[in-house]
Amino acid sequence: MTEETTTSAIARPAPASSPGAEAAPVSTPAAGRLQPSGATASASSAAPSVSPLVTAPAPGPEADTVTVRMPADGAYLSVLRTATAGLAARLDFTLDDIEDMRIAVDEACAMLLSQAVPGSSLECTFALSADDMTITVSVQSLSPRPPAADTFAWTVLSALAGSVQAQVGPADRLAVVMRKSRPNSGLV
Numbered sequence: 001m002t003e004e005t006t007t008s009a010i011a012r013p014a015p016a017s018s019p020g021a022e023a024a025p026v027s028t029p030a031a032g033r034l035q036p037s038g039a040t041a042s043a044s045s046a047a048p049s050v051s052p053l054v055t056a057p058a059p060g061p062e063a064d065t066v067t068v069r070m071p072a073d074g075a076y077l078s079v080l081r082t083a084t085a086g087l088a089a090r091l092d093f094t095l096d097d098i099e100d101m102r103i104a105v106d107e108a109c110a111m112l113l114s115q116a117v118p119g120s121s122l123e124c125t126f127a128l129s130a131d132d133m134t135i136t137v138s139v140q141s142l143s144p145r146p147p148a149a150d151t152f153a154w155t156v157l158s159a160l161a162g163s164v165q166a167q168v169g170p171a172d173r174l175a176v177v178m179r180k181s182r183p184n185s186g187l188v
Helices: 074-090 095-113 152-161
Strands: 004-008 064-071 121-128 132-140 163-169 173-181
Touching: 064 074, 074 095, 074 121, 074 132, 095 121, 095 132, 095 152, 095 163, 095 173, 152 163, 152 173
Parallel strands: none
Antiparallel strands: 004 064, 064 121, 121 132, 132 173, 163 173
16 A cells, blocks of 8 residues: 655744744745646745646645545545544534535545546645635546536535535646635635
8 A cells, every 4th residue: 555645834933932033934845736647746945836727725824735645546535534534623623514524525536536547646635724625636537527517426515515626737637626614714
């Protein structure tokens, strides 16, 4: 089994009790950026460029990004459901919203796995901010077709996750991007 989990740390400002102290700049990979198979995220001091495939928020002082890459096989989806629940709980989502997001990630993966190249990887990126969580699930596909938005499965996914988009990106990467706001954050 191959499983890779990556977490990026974002620079936090120095505490107010240290006069004159400044936060050291930290460069991190772009939040939620999809890359062609075999590519790796690289850190640079320049602002990261985000592929048009992803609509994740730009990382800020209160944003974190977590990426899970695993075989594109339904047997491993429990890992993503658990990661989704843990990260949503970290943002103080309600128990009902946490369960909705677990089911939404599972449903999005089911839509994508049917088009995944055999033996390829499924990648799930969680972009966390103070008020919302953006989840991008993607696979490499031979002939990517976004899931139809007029199906029952898409309707269920939209109801569970809030904002949902299906996109085809570079190198035949098919992705579903879901965005759910934290309760009482003022966002939809």
